[in-house]
């Protein structure tokens with residue numbers, strides 16, 4: 001088993017209908033994939049996320065074993 005981090009977009013308030021989730025070995029990689037997903041699927045620019053948004057998203061990243 002490998003320790004990993006996951007983020008499910010549907011856990012985010014207002015994104016309940018989004019089926020996307022990402023999983024990666026490091027928290028940093030999850031952040032990059034989240035940003036990539038937000039840009040492609042939701043037309044958001046992750047560079048516009050303020051600290052409050054980042055703190056909230058950070059609480060949604062879960063530690064998992066795969």
Ligand SMILES: [Zn+2]
Nearest residue numbers: 009018020041
């Ligand atoms: Zn999404």
